[in-house]
Amino acid sequence: MTTIPSTKEKSEELTSSEHQHSDHRLFGLITFLVADGMTFAGFFAAYLTYKAVNPLLPDAIYELELPLPTLNTILLLVSSATFHKAGKALEAANSKQCQKWLLITAGLGIAFLISQMVEYFTLPFGLTDNLYASTFYALTGFHGLHVTLGSIMILIVWWQARSPGGRITHVNKFPLEAAEIYWHFVDGIWVILFIILYLL
Amino acid sequence: MSISLPPATENNSNSLQPTGWLRFISFSLDHKVIGLQYLVCGFIFYLIGGVLAGAIRIELLSPISDFLARDVYNQVLTLHGTIMIFLWIVPVVNGAFGNYLIPFYVGARDMAFPRLNAVAFWMIPPAGLMLITSYFINGAAQSGWTAYPPLSITTPAAGQIVWIVSVLLLGGSSIFGGINFIATILKLRRPGLKLMQLPMYCWAMLGTSILVVLSTPVLAGTLILLSFDIVAHTGFFNPALGGNVIVYQHLFWFYSHPAVYIMVLPAFGLVSEILPVHCRKPLFGYITMVYSIMAIVVLGLVVWAHHMFTSGTPPWMRLFFTIATSFIAVPTGIKFFNWVATLWGGRITLNSAILFSCGFIVNFVLGGITGVALAQVPFDIHVHDTYFVVAHFHYIVYGGSVFVIFSSIYHWYPKFTGKMLDEKLGIIHFVLTFIGFNLCFAPQHWLGLNGMPRRVAEYDPQFTLINQISSVGALLMAISTLPFLWNILYSFIKGEKAGNNPWQALTPEWLTTSPPPVENWSGEAPLVTKPYGYGEKNSDEGSSPITQA
Numbered sequence: 001m002t003t004i005p006s007t008k009e010k011s012e013e014l015t016s017s018e019h020q021h022s023d024h025r026l027f028g029l030i031t032f033l034v035a036d037g038m039t040f041a042g043f044f045a046a047y048l049t050y051k052a053v054n055p056l057l058p059d060a061i062y063e064l065e066l067p068l069p070t071l072n073t074i075l076l077l078v079s080s081a082t083f084h085k086a087g088k089a090l091e092a093a094n095s096k097q098c099q100k101w102l103l104i105t106a107g108l109g110i111a112f113l114i115s116q117m118v119e120y121f122t123l124p125f126g127l128t129d130n131l132y133a134s135t136f137y138a139l140t141g142f143h144g145l146h147v148t149l150g151s152i153m154i155l156i157v158w159w160q161a162r163s164p165g166g167r168i169t170h171v172n173k174f175p176l177e178a179a180e181i182y183w184h185f186v187d188g189i190w191v192i193l194f195i196i197l198y199l200l
Numbered sequence: 201m202s203i204s205l206p207p208a209t210e211n212n213s214n215s216l217q218p219t220g221w222l223r224f225i226s227f228s229l230d231h232k233v234i235g236l237q238y239l240v241c242g243f244i245f246y247l248i249g250g251v252l253a254g255a256i257r258i259e260l261l262s263p264i265s266d267f268l269a270r271d272v273y274n275q276v277l278t279l280h281g282t283i284m285i286f287l288w289i290v291p292v293v294n295g296a297f298g299n300y301l302i303p304f305y306v307g308a309r310d311m312a313f314p315r316l317n318a319v320a321f322w323m324i325p326p327a328g329l330m331l332i333t334s335y336f337i338n339g340a341a342q343s344g345w346t347a348y349p350p351l352s353i354t355t356p357a358a359g360q361i362v363w364i365v366s367v368l369l370l371g372g373s374s375i376f377g378g379i380n381f382i383a384t385i386l387k388l389r390r391p392g393l394k395l396m397q398l399p400m401y402c403w404a405m406l407g408t409s410i411l412v413v414l415s416t417p418v419l420a421g422t423l424i425l426l427s428f429d430i431v432a433h434t435g436f437f438n439p440a441l442g443g444n445v446i447v448y449q450h451l452f453w454f455y456s457h458p459a460v461y462i463m464v465l466p467a468f469g470l471v472s473e474i475l476p477v478h479c480r481k482p483l484f485g486y487i488t489m490v491y492s493i494m495a496i497v498v499l500g501l502v503v504w505a506h507h508m509f510t511s512g513t514p515p516w517m518r519l520f521f522t523i524a525t526s527f528i529a530v531p532t533g534i535k536f537f538n539w540v541a542t543l544w545g546g547r548i549t550l551n552s553a554i555l556f557s558c559g560f561i562v563n564f565v566l567g568g569i570t571g572v573a574l575a576q577v578p579f580d581i582h583v584h585d586t587y588f589v590v591a592h593f594h595y596i597v598y599g600g601s602v603f604v605i606f607s608s609i610y611h612w613y614p615k616f617t618g619k620m621l622d623e624k625l626g627i628i629h630f631v632l633t634f635i636g637f638n639l640c641f642a643p644q645h646w647l648g649l650n651g652m653p654r655r656v657a658e659y660d661p662q663f664t665l666i667n668q669i670s671s672v673g674a675l676l677m678a679i680s681t682l683p684f685l686w687n688i689l690y691s692f693i694k695g696e697k698a699g700n701n702p703w704q705a706l707t708p709e710w711l712t713t714s715p716p717p718v719e720n721w722s723g724e725a726p727l728v729t730k731p732y733g734y735g736e737k738n739s740d741e742g743s744s745p746i747t748q749a
Contacts, residue, residue, distance in 0.1 A: 022387070024312045024313075024383045024387045024388070025313075027383050027386075027387055028312065028313055028316070028379050028380075028383050031378075031379045031382055031383065031413060032375075032379055034413055034414070035375050035378075035379070035413045035414070035416070035417045036417065037417075038413070038414055038415070038417040038418055039417040039418065039420060039421040040421075041418070042417065042418035042421040042422060042451055042454070043421055043425075045450075045451070046422075046425070046436070046447050046451060049444070049447050049450070050444060050447065053444065054442060054443070054444050056442075057442050060442070127432060127434060128432060128433055128434050128435070128441075130435070130441075130442055131435050131436065131441065131442040131443050131444075134428070134434035134435060134436055135436070138424075138425060138428065138434075138436075142421075142424075
């Protein structure tokens with residue numbers, strides 16, 4: 001006999017959970033970020049292989065300056081901390097504080113993007129100049145796309161946390177939590193990218 | 201953490217959705233509808249891919265390029281490979297049966313993310329249409345399903361870009377599906393159901409989905425870089441601009457070797473469901489099956505460079521990848537012997553479902569043996585890019601996966617529709633497919649060993665006779681589709697009623713009506729802890745468990 005006759009507790013447990021099942025969205029998001037991380041892993045692997053076996057052609061220009069990307073790293077690391085603050089404020093049901101920290105985080109994200117643009121326009125090489133230039137733009141560009149999406153997400157979260165009856169409250173924290181995990185992920189990727197691309 | 205969903209989301213959305221046949225062309229959130237959408241959509245693409253295969257075999261009847269121009273031949277073989285892999289086998293063994301069966305097996309009312317699930321399916325038809333219409337507009341891609349640069353950079357760009365976008369869409373669909381399966385299997389299990397009590401297909405899908413999530417994004421990244429090379433003239437994979445073609449091959453095979461397991465692991469799982477039912481015996485060696493699936497997942501991620509033994513791989517790499525690849529034969533062998541042991545001494549009903557499953561076992565062991573042979577560097581260098589390789593992977597993906605898909609259709613059709621399929625037609629279908637398949641692909645081993653290269657429209661006249669024999673086999677395979685199609689359509693209208701559990705099976709999808717209601721069970725989900733408890737003393741095999749549920 002494989003079907004177990006329904007005992008009282010069991011059926012109660014199931015009916016109560018019929019329209020209320022545990023939330024797996026964060027689990028799904030993290031699985032997705034693993035996949036996203038593998039895309040970056042592929043890019044990193046390609047870049048490191050190029051570094052190992054493809055010497056820079058003699059007349060090719062590929063030089064990176066450190067100050068601006070270091071500033072970028074600091075911007076993103078601070079933004080991770082401010083986002084964390086926003087999450088804590090929401091947990092404490094302090095909507096005003098939460099909105100303030102969200103705006104600061106979005107501002108830092110946008111500052112990162114502007115600073116990245118400044119770097120792009122001051123670099124002495126373009127996308128198709130040589131292999132390393134292409135790899136540089138592909139990697140930072142793909143990461144920049146993530147920062148752009150993340151900044152938009154933060155602004156949406158901020159917008160929805162704004163009105164008193166808005167969708168994001170300390171009861172429904174999921175959108176903020178999801179954006180926060182994503183943001184930390186993007187920051188983590190930047191740190192790896194910074195080490196591999198600029199420091200190695 | 202638990203949330204209260206907006207009250208009765210599921211009920212509301214279901215009541216808003218079309219009922220009847222219309223729901224099969226709607227954005228339905230029901231996992232069973234989505235599963236059948238995958239299956240029917242995949243089968244349509246299978247027929248298209250089959251027509252392309254037919255064109256290839258007609259062209260190869262004669263040693264000169266007469267039926268198709270050379271560049272058309274290249275387009276046809278590219279489309280054939282891409283369609284069969286990305287639009288037929290991967291969506292069907294994963295998406296179709298996975299969506300239909302996994303929620304039943306874990307005792308859930310739907311997948312973990314029903315909307316994501318529907319999105320994942322609806323990415324497939326546009327991608328497929330795009331791929332096929334590219335042939336009629338600017339010419340399809342010509343560089344094979346591998347799209348190796350520099351070939352893919354130098355052939356006409358329009359078709360290649362459409363190919364890339366289409367594969368990116370299909371890859372995205374596959375990743376969304378994989379996330380959904382992992383969450384459903386790990387998080388949505390009915391209370392009281394342990395992982396080690398799950399039917400084997402759940403384990404196969406868990407392993408497959410891990411491979412999908414880890415490897416498909418790498419392909420996506422690679423194809424994005426390739427599209428830069430084509431559109432923006434960067435030099436990632438273009439040696440003329442200082443790039444490196446070998447890097448493309450590494451990244452491509454990092455996905456595409458696991459892709460073989462993405463196509464075949466679910467098939468392993470499905471066979472493990474079908475065999476015990478029709479030979480009335482428990483699945484032999486459940487625990488070893490689970491461990492061998494996981495071993496294949498781990499090993500499958502570290503064997504990719506065996507596709508590149510002729511690409512100037514350094515000796516240490518050859519050694520490592522030969523050994524790792526040969527090791528895969530161990531878990532696969534364990535599974536093979538477990539299936540044979542399951543059959544051994546069973547009360548076997550020789551119906552179409554088990555015939556196709558046994559056909560799978562025979563074909564797959566042949567494909568597996570040539571696979572181990574191909575892992576050996578000296579042999580691989582001899583037959584690389586010849587018809588030996590073509591024969592090998594068709595034994596795996598057709599003799600393996602497609603046989604299992606047919607077996608599964610015969611097995612689950614009564615559940616899908618509530619009607620039985622005609623057994624006589626099923627057996628004719630099996631005999632024609634089995635003979636046709638082996639007649640088509642077995643001679644190609646000989647062709648490859650004698651040096652006939654793959655992917656070329658013309659060949660040395662000495663190979664003519666064997667190619668013609670192979671084409672006769674392909675013709676038989678094409679004919680075998682007719683009784684199958686007739687069977688599916690006729691039985692849908694006039695087939696005899698199946699009842700809820702025509703096979704007296706014990707897995708949970710049979711413990712409900714055929715076809716099942718929208719949320720799978722009218723009452724609570726049954727707790728099935730022994731999905732393979734056939735022939736046990738206390739099991740009431742023979743009586744329909746549904747009556748007690």
